[in-house]
Amino acid sequence: MAESRAEDRQEDLLIVQACLQGDKNSFERIIEKYQAPLYNLAYRMLRDQDEALDIVQEGFMRAYKSLDGFKVEYNFFTWIYTITLNICRNRLRRRKLFSFFSIQEYGSSEDSYFLQVADKGPSALDSLIVGLNQSKLMAAIASLPQKYRFVIEVRFLDGLSYMEIAQVMDKPIGTVKTQIHRARQMLIKKLEGKL
Amino acid sequence: MSVCIKKEQYLDDSLTATEAAVFKAHLADCAECAAAVSTYHKITATCASIVVAAPHLQADIMAALPDNYYPRFSFWSQLLASPKTTMVYALTTLMLATFGQFVRTGSNIFTQHLASKDNATEASAIEVSFQLDPTLVTVPQVYTVAVVGDFNNWSSSENLLSQKDDKLWSLKMPVSRGIHEYMFVINDNIWITDPAAKQTKDDGFGSKNSILDL
Numbered sequence: 415m416a417e418s419r420a421e422d423r424q425e426d427l428l429i430v431q432a433c434l435q436g437d438k439n440s441f442e443r444i445i446e447k448y449q450a451p452l453y454n455l456a457y458r459m460l461r462d463q464d465e466a467l468d469i470v471q472e473g474f475m476r477a478y479k480s481l482d483g484f485k486v487e488y489n490f491f492t493w494i495y496t497i498t499l500n501i502c503r504n505r506l507r508r509r510k511l512f513s514f515f516s517i518q519e520y521g522s523s524e525d526s527y528f529l530q531v532a533d534k535g536p537s538a539l540d541s542l543i544v545g546l547n548q549s550k551l552m553a554a555i556a557s558l559p560q561k562y563r564f565v566i567e568v569r570f571l572d573g574l575s576y577m578e579i580a581q582v583m584d585k586p587i588g589t590v591k592t593q594i595h596r597a598r599q600m601l602i603k604k605l606e607g608k609l
Numbered sequence: 610m611s612v613c614i615k616k617e618q619y620l621d622d623s624l625t626a627t628e629a630a631v632f633k634a635h636l637a638d639c640a641e642c643a644a645a646v647s648t649y650h651k652i653t654a655t656c657a658s659i660v661v662a663a664p665h666l667q668a669d670i671m672a673a674l675p676d677n678y679y680p681r682f683s684f685w686s687q688l689l690a691s692p693k694t695t696m697v698y699a700l701t702t703l704m705l706a707t708f709g710q711f712v713r714t715g716s717n718i719f720t721q722h723l724a725s726k727d728n729a730t731e732a733s734a735i736e737v738s739f740q741l742d743p744t745l746v747t748v749p750q751v752y753t754v755a756v757v758g759d760f761n762n763w764s765s766s767e768n769l770l771s772q773k774d775d776k777l778w779s780l781k782m783p784v785s786r787g788i789h790e791y792m793f794v795i796n797d798n799i800w801i802t803d804p805a806a807k808q809t810k811d812d813g814f815g816s817k818n819s820i821l822d823l
Contacts, residue, residue: 439671442667442671445666445667449665449667453666470666471666471669471670471673474666474670478674483796483797493798496798497798500765500798503763503812504763504764544655547655548655548658551652570652570653570656571659583816584746584747584800584801586747591621598649602645602648602649602652605651606648607644609648609651
């Protein structure tokens with residue numbers, strides 16, 4: 415996924431240029447390409463389908479209105495992913511600020527995670543096995559320490575490359591690699607013989 | 610054993626073809642590596658099977674985009690873009706003007722109450738100088754810096770730092786007494802911990818909030 419996004423970089427730059435010259439319709443291709451990973455991110459963080467939709471829309475709107483600040487050296491996907499991530503963070507902070515009740519922390523429970531079995535298996539039994547494996551995987555990810563959980567989700571569920579994760583987290587790529595290696599080792603240990 | 614240490618690189622797909630072939634051959638002899646690699650492949654396959662049913666948002670978003678491109682925060686362009694917005698701005702201005710007039714001419718009790726409240730707020734707030742040295746951050750080019758925290762509802766558009774002589778970014782602003790969490794936002798999208806903060810706290814998203822104890 416990350417590789418194909420790298421190949422798309424040139425296309426993204428052309429789209430940005432077209433939008434800035436008044437071709438609004440070319441932005442539709444950007445939405446089509448990136449709505450799924452952005453929705454995935456927002457839903458995973460907020461656990462609310464309507465709010466996730468709202469956040470993705472806001473992310474695209476903010477990106478569109480900020481296109482004049484987009485630099486050629488940026489990766490468009492990383493840029494809009496960071497914008498969306500920051501909107502999610504703001505919403506979560508406001509939830510904490512305005513709620514009298516304890517809000518479920520990001521990633522603290524695996525059972526509320528939105529899972530949908532891919533329609534690939536030929537039988538119901540196959541689908542059931544896939545579903546069980548998904549539940550075990552999400553439970554294992556949810557049990558990881560918070561800093562590892564975030565990188566593993568971004569890497570394996572959203573398909574960001576090490577470089578993209580480093581840009582999104584504003585951390586050196588070496589730090590990101592170390593975190594992902596540790597997280598992966600923990601995950602493998604937790605799931606060995608269980609999938 | 611020496612081949613075992615190549616496992617992470619193998620899983621990262623960062624070995625050369627020859628090194629990868631050697632590692633694959635090693636899997637036949639090392640049950641530990643073989644189990645880890647097999648589990649890893651199952652994990653990636655399971656991740657790939659998790660389909661997010663993202664709704665098609667193109668139509669809604671495209672309809673909401675302005676017909677012509679207007680740069681962000683351009684007050685006049687947004688004002689001209691929509692008659693509704695113009696109406697909202699006009700009404701807000703009218704309400705503020707009316708309220709201002711009421712405060713100036715209202716009863717003494719009300720004015721005194723406002724004054725005492727202002728004094729109390731001033732007494733409980735301390736002027737804080739936020740500073741960011743751009744050489745301490747990994748962002749190659751810093752265009753804007755904002756301070757965001759629980760004291761401004763984590764808004765990245767309210768308190769912008771300014772830069773003097775291409776050196777420090779700084780802002781002086783009153784902050785109420787107490788313990789606050791904050792971060793700097795660079796270029797409107799990169800959130801960083803204050804490199805000079807003496808105390809930090811996990812923010813729950815893999816980063817750390819800086820702590821301001823007043």
